[in-house]
Amino acid sequence: MEKPTRLALLKEIAEYLNEETETYNMMQGALRFLIDGTEFTTGWIFFIDDEGHHELVSDVDLPRALSKHDCKYMKDGTCWCVQAYHNEKLTKASNIINCSRINLANHAYHEETDGVTHHATVPLRSGSEQFGLLNVATPHTKRYSEEDLELLESVAFQIGSAIKRIMLTDQEKEAARINERNRLARDLHDSVNQMLFSVKLTAHAAKVMSKESVSQQAFTVIEETSQQAVNEMRALIWQLKPIGLEQGLIFAITKYSEMVNLSLTVDVEGLIKLPSLIEENVYRIMQEALNNTRKHAGTSNVHLTLNQTASHIFIEISDDGNGFDSGQKAVDNAHGLNNMKQRTKMIDGNLQVNSTEGAGTTIALLIPVKA
Incomplete structure (x- = not known):
């Protein structure tokens, strides 16, 4: 299958990213577009927090040496690119000459590396905010061309912008959900909860006034059921709005x-x-x-x-x-x-x-x- 031109690939990725609303699906899909549309054969994305801890959040077609034991070599320990990112020394797409993760996997499972020995890396960013690293690799390739690195820069910028957009959208949605939950909690407390409490008090008063045992038993059931409903309603209000x-x-x-x-x-x-x-x-x-x-x-x-x-x-x-x-x-x-x-x-x-x-x-x- 003929690969798309780089301009066409960037257009495809941009159109895909504009439609996605979930971060992890977005990254996996964009990475798949990148691998399928270029000579790169595998790729992976790390999220990296302020303390320098990394999390493998997406990967496509990893060699078996790297995917063994639930991607152990990708998840455990640290490496030069993560350290350089955390120390703010990795600011653009770069060739990684010596990757400790690939070296360890190759040493343990040399026959299952698919010829991957080196990778290229680029930070994911939006403006001054950084989220992690996009890494790609090709068999029997130690250095990647300036064109390859420029493509990585462009894709990383697109993914970084999409991450920020989704984050802001999620924050707005969460704020709206909080406001709606608070409104619903107020309505439940002011109306339904008060009516249930009134039913309970009325049943209790009617039981005291009644002379017939059958009626007293019925009012007792109503009172106890109303109290259970009040308890359930209070628990629901707690879930909707943190009282206190x-x-x-x-x-x-x-x-x-x-x-x-x-x-x-x-x-x-x-x-x-x-x-x-x-x-x-x-x-x-x-x-x-x-x-x-x-x-x-x-x-x-x-x-x-x-x-x-x-x-x-x-x-x-x-x-x-x-x-x-x-x-x-x-x-x-x-x-x-x-x-x-x-x-x-x-x-x-x-x-x-x-x-x-x-x-x-x-x-x-x-x-x-x-x-």
Whole structure:
């Protein structure tokens, strides 16, 4: 199949990126366009956080040597390009003469490298903001032409711009969702919840006034059912709007832990003062962590640590419960953990989950806080 011209390829990628609304699907699709439309045979994308930790977020047609053991060589350790990116020394598309990841994989599985020994790399950026690295490789190629590097620069710019656009759109959508949830919570509290409470009081009064046992039993059922409905409604309102968050993050999460019958101890360093969008998402992440403990950990003891500095807030949530194998792929697909990861990315944070079977679970969250 004939490859498109570079101008046609850039046009195809741009049209695709304009239609995509989900970050990871967008990167995978753009990378596939790039590999299929050029002489590059494989590519991968790293997200890199402010601490220099990298995450493999997309890959296309990796040699078996690099994809073995769930892409172990791509995920573990560090390498020159990640370090150079973090140290702000990698600012444009470049040839990587010696890649430690490829070297280790080639040494262990020399017959399964597809002839890949070197790669080219380029930062993903939008304006002054950087997100990670786009890497590509071709068999038996040590250096890539200036035309290849220029193409990489153009594609990386397109992907970086798309990442920023999706991030801003997601933030706007989340803000709208928060406002709508708050409105719905107010409506439920002011109308349905009050009516249920009135039904409960009326049933109780009617039971006291009634002389017939059958009627008394009926009113008792109505009263108990109304109380259950009130309890359910209060829990739903808690889910929709963090009651007490206006009095601070610690107050709100402590009240929630009491409602779900968890014993929460809290250590705080610094003044915990966050922008509303960050505070809402941090609360939801902690709420999800508490729910996971309540449902799965087999313990009611949870310890929460918060430490806010001028630039970051650090949060650690730990329990002494059952724990799980945090290395299993099934964990990555867990609904609750995925929700936490999604919210963390929305506020440019970093989430680490550490757990061992029989030894409890610790969730660590680091979030940049702009003054």
